[in-house]
Amino acid sequence: MEDLRVYFFTSRGISRAVDGVSFHVGEGETLGVVGESGCGKSVTALGILRLVPAPGRVVGGRVFLEGEDITKVSEAHIRHIRGAKISMILQDPMTSLNPVFSIGSQVGESITIHQGLKGRTLLKRVIEMLKLVRIPAAESRITDYPHQMSGGMRQRVAGAIGISCEPRVLICDEPTTALDVTIQAQYLELLKEVQERTGVALIFITHDMGIIARMCDRVVVMYAGRVVETGSVRDVFLDANQPYTISLLKCLPRLEGVAHLESIEGQPPDPHTFPPACRFAPRCPKVQPVCNEVYPEMVKVKEGHMAACYFPGDWHRDK
Amino acid sequence: MGRYIMGRAVQGLTSMFLVTIFVFGIVRLSGDPLQMLLPEEAPPEQYAEMKKLLYLDKPIVVQYWKWISRVVRGDLGTSTKLRIPVMELIGERLPNTLQLAAVAFAFTLTLGLAVGVYAAAWRGSVVDYVARGFAVMGQAAPSFWSGIIFILIFAVYLRWLPAGGKGGLSSIILPAFTLGWLPVAGVMRMTRSSMLEVLNSEYIKLARIKGVRETLVLWKHGFKNAALPVLTYTALIFIAMINGSVIIETVFAWPGIGRLVLEAVLNRDFPIVQAVVLMFSTWYILGNLFIDIGYAYLNPRIRY
Amino acid sequence: MNGLARIFRRGNASAEIAAAPAVMAARRRGFRFQFVPMVPGAIILLLLFTAIFANLLAPFSPVGTTLADSMTPPSWVEGGTTKYLLGTDLFGRDQISRLIFGARVSLSVSLTVIILGIGLGTTIGMISGFFAGKLDSFFMRVVDMNLSFPAILIAIVMAVVFGPSFRNVILIIVFVQWARVARIMRGESLALRTQDFVTLARVAGASNRRIIMRHILPNVFPTMLVLATLEVGSVILFEASLSFLGVGIPPPQPSWGVMVADGRGQIATGWWISLFPGACIFFTCLSMNSVGDWLRDRLDPRLRTL
Numbered sequence: 001m002e003d004l005r006v007y008f009f010t011s012r013g014i015s016r017a018v019d020g021v022s023f024h025v026g027e028g029e030t031l032g033v034v035g036e037s038g039c040g041k042s043v044t045a046l047g048i049l050r051l052v053p054a055p056g057r058v059v060g061g062r063v064f065l066e067g068e069d070i071t072k073v074s075e076a077h078i079r080h081i082r083g084a085k086i087s088m089i090l091q092d093p094m095t096s097l098n099p100v101f102s103i104g105s106q107v108g109e110s111i112t113i114h115q116g117l118k119g120r121t122l123l124k125r126v127i128e129m130l131k132l133v134r135i136p137a138a139e140s141r142i143t144d145y146p147h148q149m150s151g152g153m154r155q156r157v158a159g160a161i162g163i164s165c166e167p168r169v170l171i172c173d174e175p176t177t178a179l180d181v182t183i184q185a186q187y188l189e190l191l192k193e194v195q196e197r198t199g200v201a202l203i204f205i206t207h208d209m210g211i212i213a214r215m216c217d218r219v220v221v222m223y224a225g226r227v228v229e230t231g232s233v234r235d236v237f238l239d240a241n242q243p244y245t246i247s248l249l250k251c252l253p254r255l256e257g258v259a260h261l262e263s264i265e266g267q268p269p270d271p272h273t274f275p276p277a278c279r280f281a282p283r284c285p286k287v288q289p290v291c292n293e294v295y296p297e298m299v300k301v302k303e304g305h306m307a308a309c310y311f312p313g314d315w316h317r318d319k
Numbered sequence: 320m321g322r323y324i325m326g327r328a329v330q331g332l333t334s335m336f337l338v339t340i341f342v343f344g345i346v347r348l349s350g351d352p353l354q355m356l357l358p359e360e361a362p363p364e365q366y367a368e369m370k371k372l373l374y375l376d377k378p379i380v381v382q383y384w385k386w387i388s389r390v391v392r393g394d395l396g397t398s399t400k401l402r403i404p405v406m407e408l409i410g411e412r413l414p415n416t417l418q419l420a421a422v423a424f425a426f427t428l429t430l431g432l433a434v435g436v437y438a439a440a441w442r443g444s445v446v447d448y449v450a451r452g453f454a455v456m457g458q459a460a461p462s463f464w465s466g467i468i469f470i471l472i473f474a475v476y477l478r479w480l481p482a483g484g485k486g487g488l489s490s491i492i493l494p495a496f497t498l499g500w501l502p503v504a505g506v507m508r509m510t511r512s513s514m515l516e517v518l519n520s521e522y523i524k525l526a527r528i529k530g531v532r533e534t535l536v537l538w539k540h541g542f543k544n545a546a547l548p549v550l551t552y553t554a555l556i557f558i559a560m561i562n563g564s565v566i567i568e569t570v571f572a573w574p575g576i577g578r579l580v581l582e583a584v585l586n587r588d589f590p591i592v593q594a595v596v597l598m599f600s601t602w603y604i605l606g607n608l609f610i611d612i613g614y615a616y617l618n619p620r621i622r623y
Numbered sequence: 624m625n626g627l628a629r630i631f632r633r634g635n636a637s638a639e640i641a642a643a644p645a646v647m648a649a650r651r652r653g654f655r656f657q658f659v660p661m662v663p664g665a666i667i668l669l670l671l672f673t674a675i676f677a678n679l680l681a682p683f684s685p686v687g688t689t690l691a692d693s694m695t696p697p698s699w700v701e702g703g704t705t706k707y708l709l710g711t712d713l714f715g716r717d718q719i720s721r722l723i724f725g726a727r728v729s730l731s732v733s734l735t736v737i738i739l740g741i742g743l744g745t746t747i748g749m750i751s752g753f754f755a756g757k758l759d760s761f762f763m764r765v766v767d768m769n770l771s772f773p774a775i776l777i778a779i780v781m782a783v784v785f786g787p788s789f790r791n792v793i794l795i796i797v798f799v800q801w802a803r804v805a806r807i808m809r810g811e812s813l814a815l816r817t818q819d820f821v822t823l824a825r826v827a828g829a830s831n832r833r834i835i836m837r838h839i840l841p842n843v844f845p846t847m848l849v850l851a852t853l854e855v856g857s858v859i860l861f862e863a864s865l866s867f868l869g870v871g872i873p874p875p876q877p878s879w880g881v882m883v884a885d886g887r888g889q890i891a892t893g894w895w896i897s898l899f900p901g902a903c904i905f906f907t908c909l910s911m912n913s914v915g916d917w918l919r920d921r922l923d924p925r926l927r928t929l
Contacts (some may be wrong), residue, residue: 051527083530096521100543110529162531337768345784459908461860463867464901467890475891562775566864570887581868584779591774592780599773607771
């Protein structure tokens, strides 16, 4: 994905929710996308699927799937990609399942649409999918309605819907935030397992650095509609080069360091009036005059590790 | 589920009981029931006959009991003016009213639901604005007046449709349209706001993510959820039809129950009035009961 | 994780804070033309003015007949005169004067009905919702029954039984209208009675009467206001319908409904007789409804399904 831009055209002007975001994800790989609420993570995900709600619009950038730019293809074509090649698990399992259809029919729907299965073969397939996400007694539960299931079970159903057509890419938009902590861990294990079996590429959207550390191979840190740092999880966690990333990591409680748990002062800028300068500058503890002038380019820290800062890594080690 | 139906049925019965008390009482409330029930010029033997029929010399509870047991057996009395059994009169006029109501109802559901769904889906479009204008006007225009204006336009000037009376198929168009306008407006508004809410939901997002075609997103995933609140509104359509029939049938000289009852009221022919009020109220209460039960069936969340 | 969550929550709140100055700036800009509620509001004010000063504004008596001028068309139509701007009816009565006095009839009926109906409905609704229990289920049965009557039909029957008069029309409409108000008000106070401030008042030893007057009533007041505005339109329609059917305001008093009925027989020869009074009803209701909708969106958006 290159330079994706999603702008919202509101009565208060243009809101640049996603303002030039690029990343890539390979087969069987897990990419984490992390950032505060409102930094454009979820809109990026919807932008990939061309499902940004009005008044939003994808205004620029390209998204390649197996070499094909899917921002250019017809509406009918992208519909065949949605659910079949790129799928998504939404945040809240309590609201993401349709209350008036049985879970069997909801899991089966995309299979019917994209693979044309019907009747007994479809039923077999649905049960198979429900078993894959470890729903106990799948055979008897397919006629249940969402309200008869717990939150964790529902999110498993949502997972089953996501992988039902064996997509190449599965976007998980904070799939565990609405779940209990113990259920969260189980669910993450489950996603790993599914990935091992199907080789699906996972894009994991979250604000939880802990989940990133546990799940992902590489990570993209987003701030105010842009990528501020990207690299392998190991590199970013051990050698963060952008002050926002560092601040995020400091917010993470550690066993040995509960005492200096920190929060980031200030608020992210209004997406209607992004300054040309570094967008983190007003909150940056190490801000320099140049930061308030021009937005910094992404600089290479080492192979596969980039950061958008004028002073990458110069000062962060002092703490 | 069974308990729920039982509870609703008991409620319906209580309402029915109160309705019969009202219908029974209204004639007595105003003084001498004989004077209310009989025309002034009625011969004395008719007075005596009526007095015996009503058990006026007995206590009021007995009077009610005698009356209600006759009603339950289907004996609604005889028209004092026309001297024809009320049931016969109703049987004669009812099909006309039902025809009119059926056409208006079909018109309400198809137009109200379809336009409501698309007004929500294409929010802010021309369809949306026209639909909302149509709805707002329908809720402000008095039906007796819009009926007359339609007659003026389509019957007097354009001469496309008959001005009134019951003739061929073309004679039902104007009255049905006039009768349906208000309920169409209501259904449209309800469907639109309900659809708007549903279309914002996560499960609609998920349906689109799955690659479901937009038509199916609207009608399968969206409409089935949005239809539930609209269904409750159908009860109101029913009242609108009943209330409306009195006015519309007068405007278009349609030989139905509405006109029968209005003439009866103006002629002080109370057995007919009692019968019609009772009938309409019963329908309404039954209709409500079925809607509640239907609601429970359609909505898996309250099925217990 | 917790630290992060805290920031994110603050991040969300900040969006609202950031939006606030913009809203305030828009308000500070001062007078801005808004079609609703200004145009319908102006129509309503004009109508009130007309109704109050009807006797000064009307060029002729609303009931005086001049048979020689029967069925004069409006002034701009061939055969019309400037003497009767909107023409005359079958009895040669001036349409404009009748419309002006009709405004007085419509508004006085609807305002009286609204005051009585909303008052009755609110009282019963509040008591029913506040005390809940047996009293509540009794009142709600009565309300259900009232709502299950075909309103027009019942009103017609009552009009004939009690005789048509100005006072009876008002009482009849109140009778068919209060239940709707009561049901909504009951819902409101049912929700309020479990609120903390009511419990607190009870703990402080306030009497039921005091709680209702001091805590429930002020909180249901916006709903009451919205309902009152929204109901005016339907009351005017209802009165006009009764008058049209001949069981409302007794002739020769000029009610808009009666005037439409007067023109019904003459529709082919005198379209103006029905058209103008009907248009008056239409625009009055339209204005009332749109002001009511606007008020509801402002004060009580939860009522949107009404």
